[in-house]
Amino acid sequence: MKPAPFEYIAPNNLDEALIAMEVNGFDGKLLAGGQSLIPVMNFRLAQPAVIVDLNGVTELDFIRPNPGGGVTIGALTRQSRLEHDAIVRDRVPLLHATIPFIAHPQIRNRGTIGGSLAHADPAGELPVLSVALQARFKLQRYDKERWVNATDFYQALFMTALEPQEIMTAIEIPPLPPRTGWAFQELARRHGDYAQAGVATLIALDDDGVCTYARLVFLNVGEIPMVATEAAQLLVGERISAESITAVVNHAIQHEIEPTSDVHASADYKRHLAGVLTKRAIRQAANRVTS
């Protein structure tokens, strides 16, 4: 199908984009990489009256190291650029290693980090990573700007803290605490499909191998990226062992995720899968801890 008629606005810079959204926010949509928006428009699942095309706003395409560690990434930065960028590789290895799980290279060449984060698909890798890494998002409106934590940004299925006139312009990812290992695990029936379940894990260990910090964030087992706070807390103060991992995994999959059945997998299967992936991820993250 073809999309319903819409007005097309192509701002040349961020100020023009902010004005366009101020004027059209309620009946308009932002177009970034278009990898999700264009299909839903073509299926007429979305019929925005106005499209504000951000692709001319090149000032939002950047990767900058932050002075205290971590990076700030412009919202219009393509996913493929993150995949091949040395700053991202060195400073946010979890993000770097996870990008190849996103769809296919052609899609990553167009898809942007901001577009994927704002789209808020619970099966998307980037929302899960942003929550795992405790990123913050810069949300700009014509007359004000604010920073929102990723953990507060995702509110419900495809619903976020973004106001209709706001544009996500930057993503700030803080550095990992010292001695932190990371892992991302997901399972899709074919590589590049939406995963049936997945998990991002961070583990910090002290010199004696005792866990000092743990974070588990799940993909596609709830309406938003699901954070297993209690389960992660069970690991803190423990060594990584079969027993401690089992306790954590059981708690997480029984109490802290909310999978639903769909055509690809049943809720029970997703729950089981999340457990298996979490076991692997905790081991992998712990093994990546370097002194």
Add this chain to the structure above:
Amino acid sequence: MKFTLNGQVTEYNGDPELDLMTFLREAAGIVSPKNGCAPQAACGCCAVQLNGKAVLSCVTKMGKVDDGAVTTTEGLGTYRQNVYANAFVQCGGVQCGFCIPGIVMQSDALINKNPEPTRADVEKALTPHLCRCTGYKKIVDAVMLSAETIRNEEELPAPTGNGHVGTRLPKYKAQDLVLGFHHYVDDIRLEGMAHGALRYTDHPRARVLKIDTTAAAAMDGVMRVLTADDFPGDRTVGLIKQDWPQMIAEGETTKFISSVLALVIAETEAIARAAAQQIAVDYDVLDPIIDMHAARKTDSPTVHGDTNILSQSITNRGDLAQSKAESAYTAHGIFQTQMIEHGFMEPEVAIAYPSADGVEVLSQGQGVYDDRVQIAKLLGLPLDKVRVIMVPNGGGFGGKEDMTVQGHAALAAYILQKPVKVRLTRDESIAFHPKRHPIWMEYDIGCDADGKLTFCKVEFVGDTGAHASVGMKVLERSAGHATGAYNFPVTDVVATAVYTNNLPCGAMRGFGVNQAAFGLESLIDELCEQGGFDRWQFRYDNALDDGDMTATGQVIEAGAGAKTTLLAVKDQFYAAQYAGLACGIKNTGVGNGMPDVSSAKITIVAPDKVIIDHGWTEMGQGVNTIATQVVCTETGIDPAIIEVHIDTKAEQEAGMTTASRATSLVGNALIDACKQLKVDLQTHELGELIGRSYDGRWIVDWTTKPGAMVEKVYTHYSYSYATQLVILDEETGHVAKIVAAHDAGKIFNPTLFEGQLEGSIHMGLGYAISEELEMENGRPKSTMLRQMGILRAKEMPEMEIIGVEVPDPYGPYGAKGVGEIGLVPTAGAVANALYQFDGVRRTTLPMRIPRRGLQKRVNGGG
């Protein structure tokens, strides 16, 4: 690269990163796009069309213009130029005019796309534009009229009139304002003109140990770096108190974040700004004094001298304790108001150039005679060696009373013997000129069992920031208007102005009275609720009448118009479900023992040319139009042949254009000047009077200082009165309509009158619900104009202006000032309306209303 500019093929091979506005204004000599905030993209004054779409030229890179077509007002063609110019003038859509050329280009793009726009379409399209004068309503009227005229392929003739008082004489020379052809100071280029840039302190409070200018002075293109030692005269000036050094010397302590340390003069502005950054400064950094309550205490470090208390205004009468004890109902409240930015569209700029043995200055300040006194002092020159010429400016609202850059430009021109321009960017402007005082106030008022007001006790504390400016007068005005438009038999009022290292606070439309009205009107509603009194009737029963007393004990001898304004909103008040009322009173003239003086001169230059010289600043409000109307009414001279000049060379003494007094004073002075002219015109044709001048003068020197032991108190010679009614949307609690009934004594020009009030309501509603300039540790949290909370066109509610005429015994034709009172009652009326809606009594400004609206109170309203 090539592009077309107003139809002409233009070649450009410079930096593709250069912005289009700078190219147009500096390289192409097209100054109709105005620089209001570059590169903030907040005000829309620089809008032009690129390929038929309106773009902000300050953020459009030349690289994007390649192969395109750029259109400015110059390229609209005569037909459309005339339509827009005449439509805006006819509708009163132009006041200072600084924002209008951009709005014209935006509207023209809209009309091309949609020849039959609705008002909502126009308001939406104006989103990138700010206007601080009009409240947008008349701008939208003008765009609608333009669209209709163009759609019907009609002509729109220039509006005319006989100019008599009471008629809608079109604003003086306003067609040029609409099209951007009027040259504001920043649009003027003089041969061989150099440019200045200021180097500010890096800390609001720090001892300056060393200022090293060597690197800056050595840069290519830098002509001179000036510091405190270079002033030939006394570098410390001020409108009332001399406490503002125009530069801080080594060894001295900075006063606030925009204390100036040095001035770089260079061949271009870019070089001057780059060089200013190269000036290295060593400091001994001190903690800034930021809290006025702490600063009042005797153990606080001080900003100036040995106390931070700048002034105290005290007025009282009657036995407070007894009155309080006898009152049936009392209400108490502590209120806090915020600092706000004036938001005039034209940032500060001055050009100075050497004259034979002195200096001449092109100023956009609100008082060219005060500028002259201060500049003469800085340069150590007698007054007659300094000439200040007023260039009608892009808005003032009180924010251009103190000098910002006039002194620096004059110094540089005098020393270098060259023309020099110094201008502030929007960021600099926001951090520099004095703001509206944040005021803390504690009010106690009471009434008897019948609802008659008994006493008013109030303490005001205002943060005047780093310099006095007119802060003592602002707090004096709070005190003098503490009882509002009501009769209180017993009063006890004290108002204190306190120095801190925050931005200076000084004059701003309303001048301390808006703050007081917010507190007082909130408590009036509290009394009504306690005693079960009707909110309208209570106000009517207590409103000032002839013979009643103001807070200072002045007996209103005649012209009390408060009750008439209340009657004007009565029916709508009772018809509305959720409504808030507030009244207001505002002085005309400074009074308080200071003389209000005006002289004016009429010169017959030719049979078809008459010049009026006066000393009041034209800043959009229309004082030049008012002056013309007085002369036309008195003499019958055709307004088309009258020119108006404001230049200190003419020696037509006037003070600051402030205190809502220009109409009243220039009117009376011109009536005086016309006396002899009228006599001569009975026996002569105008052409026979060529070369003759007619001088007029009017003075009020009999007002009394607050607290002075006098038989009869005359705090001000005149007051104006108002009632505003705020009606809320019944579902969301957003402000849906404001009805403003204002007593102007005599309405000189209904178009200008409505324009003043609609603009005031825009400013007053912003003050009530959205505007704030937040400070943090002596620094503004933001210097972005967009973040000041100034309301845009689509955010404005419906406005209805009702004019009331209760003549003043002293005003010309009975006129009273209307420049400020339009926002005196607004915040109080909004607060009272919101209370009706959700039952929450708001005591701080701004009272932000969530976008989703408010929660209605249970069992409330009505």
